Amino acid sequence: MNPPNPPNGMPPPAAPPQRPARQIRGPQSALTDFLASQGINANQIRQDADARRAAARASMQTAGGDDDAPSPDAEPETAPARKETKAQAAKRKKEEEKAIAKIKASKQFQRRRKQYGSDDDMTDEDEAARAVFEESMAPLPGQMENCEVCEKRFSVTAYSRAGPDGGLLCPKCSKDLDKEEGSAKKKRKLAAGRQRRQLQSNLLDGIYPGAKDLMTLCIETLAKNVQNANSLGDLSDELVDKIAAILSKKRLMTPETLYLFLRPGSDTVTVYDAAKLSSDDFIRIFQIVPTVKHIRLRNAIQFKNKVMDHLLGTTVKLQTLSLHGANLIDDERWNQFLTEKGSHLQALKVYHTDGHFGDEQLEMVAKHCPNLRRLKVCHNQKVTEAGVRHIAKMGNLTHLSLELYKQLTDMEGEMSCLEIIDTIGGGLRTLSLATIHDLSDALLEIIHESCQNLSKLRLTDNSSFTDNGFAKLFTGWLNPPLVYLDLHKCRHIDAAEPRENPNNIGLGSAGFETLMAHSGATLKHLNVHSCRHISREAFEHVFAENKTYPEMQEIDISFCQSVNDFVVGCIFRSCPNLKTLKVFGNFGVKEARVPKGKILIGVPNALGMQIEGTAEDEGRVI
Template structure:
């Protein structure tokens, strides 16, 4: 038994791998592998020792050049990195143009040296991280996540998003961007926009105007406007409003304790606290004009009532968050001092009861404007008729108002009125016009707009027999019959037609400065030629709106230039008969419907010169037509 166990033990073998079996099968041993390796290494050392004396000097020279190039490149990268870091920290975004060397000859030593430097730099470049991995910013050392849009820094590392933006901004500065050449540049569009708004500029701008425009351009960088006069502050407020920059920070520039007015035409960016700040800084304010005051709430109104003890003039538009009770409280506490109240775009509150309270508690009111107040009805008109101190009245209501109530209003307050504006009174008829002619004898401004009931004969009788002095402002626009099936209108003309147009121009010829007959499409060509014949004179006429009066043509416009020596602005949208008009110096014609022309035309010569050129062009065109017919 013992012998069998010893024999089995002698035959025990450990596990053999496939490699061991392969080496044994091919008669390969570990000793043989070691001997072959030692022999190859000895042979390589002998070969290297034999070649060393020949290559030693050249290798040392190459190593020295490589080291010097690496040092130079390292210094250059370090210097550039410091410059970029300093630029980004200062936030000055000034680009530094890289100087370009002269073109080198192909195969020169400089080119070889440059290639060698690039190779050395490529050897020492860091491995770029893949998107999604974390990396430290080369400039600010902040940890950030790499994205496909990460920028590369001056030393080859990656930059975080803020540093990348700054570096891109630096690269863009100094690159000359070609100006876009179009049919109309930005400056020209600005000029045209101002002229369409009624701001007509002839010649060079004044120093004050240039300063105002410069201040408006940099509104966000101004800390104080100084002691500017109120009229300049109001003009700045208008520009800031148009540019939509009237925000809480900018509002502080206009609040001064020594100024008696607050004028902000667009309060869309202002909140309730901003309104309270106005009256906290200017408690002695007398005039408040706030347009688009959508955040003017009850608490703001109550604060104004308590603080603004000297308030006399209030213009408030779109303040729909003020309740009826707060309006009544304001009239009770401040109504005695009020001289002007102008309210518009009130939909949610302010009803007939509030107008009655206004009349009750504001006995000294001289100017009242109520436009687009949706809840007002005929009770409000009856209440207003008791305001015997009114001198200026403007009304625009959406509800139906009987003519009897309008006649009562005109009979009670008409004798003292200097301004009467009635808009969108669709049912106002000839009886009301007759009452205006009988009771209103002091008007300087008259507006009757958007009516399709009053006849041409009634208006002609009004202006022919009216004992009122000549009007300064006359607006009778959109008074015409509206019937698509009968575009020429009924036999008895509705609105402003030939007879009434001739009569009103004869009545107010000496004083009229602003005339609006827009959309009065029943005015005949013969009436226009008779009124603007070049012989009748309108010495004060400065602005006229003839838009959509289809009979207006080039000849009518020429007669207008001759008859109105002080004319500055003509609006003629939709007048398709105007062709080849020559505008005198100092006059702007807006809306001439010629696709190839600008929307306005500006004069550069005297009236006689302009008329002569127009006559010459008219004669040439007629001569060409005669020849073509022959």
């Protein structure tokens, strides 16, 4: 035992006993001198020790029926050898047990156990705690110790490292060990960081933390080994689509892997990321799958004139054409395509074409595509109000989505939009007008009057709609309750007086309450991000205790300043089937507790969301 009893361990110094002054002394060591000067006296010490021993012996005899009663005589001999009496041993043992119990209860220990052991090795708890205890009992800095590896003697410092068997290492050996472990340690640190980011990334994708479902695991494994796959066999279209999406997300969609998804006889080809494909690869799509009817290509930059020419030369009759980023197709080719193949077209979606696909093409669409049901022009810088007016002639449209970046001139632009809604609004089932900065309440009014079949409505990025206008839209609207509503960034902007909103511009409390009263029962997706004029009272009123929104799955209330922990709690209470709630930039949300199985994104602290409860099991979301 290392911490000895100093008094007993001290060898009696060779100093003369207390004898009255007789000025004759033998040689005296420096230590004796020093001890004498400090008033420490060997005789005194011996006497003290004897007294203690006697007391211990006496106490043992009175204790009598001890466990090692048969050898009471042996005790006095062994005790000094171990440098502690029975009473001291008992005391030490007691203290040791206390320390171990303390270690067991400590948070650090619990965490450590959580990390290493699972619940089945509960029995080693004592052992583990003892190991921790003994670690803490290691030689203290300043003492000498033999190195565990090279057996050399060295002095222990605070930086001495523990060796593989628990002993300490000399500086040289620790250096070697450091070198060996250095890279591994670094790697572990990196891996931990990656893991944390992965967890957050998964949350954003709607994957609940914890074990992934088997399908996700399989698809991910497949993505890792996609270069070894020859064909996908007879998987269902849905699964193939999921695999295609994940491959694209990992940027693995290359000309080689494209073949896996070109299945002769199939009528759908979807490539979520076609950035690595060349024009010839696109041509090959039409050669291998001549039966294709629905084609969706994102990042299809190389889908250019050459490909369009080939498409025009084939007998392919497309019903759906969805092209993203195809800005190398000139107007002439678009016109030719619309004239020759427009009659079959039911859905046309053109995204990110920069300065291409403009008014002239919309005119051709109106003229040559009588069966068109869906039209989507997104992120377009060419279409003007003249083109928008042509949309009013497409009588069969049921889905319309516009996101135009060429600013419509005030009056003209508004008039053209009103005209569309007025003429075709009755048939529309989804309406999406994004980045419409200057459209006024007149649009809301005409939607109220004309649209009665909408299930999805998106009006975003506007700073002229008023709260009153929204309230009017949703009050007594004959349209059935909506399923999808996106009104993000409908708010007042004034850099000089950011807090003032004298004209009640943007979606405010009244608008929010009426919209929830109108559509709350069926609403699945609600986005009111940046609608900062909605008050806390409105939120509390809408998500009050007696109200439930059974269909609600996703809500985005980011940057609504009045949202706080209580509102978040109310939302979780009122929406039993909610999967995701986004609260970016809501600094009132500090420590909201998230029911198990639900995802809260954007909590403004490093901890992220904190899950509460374990009851529900339907946690997995993808």
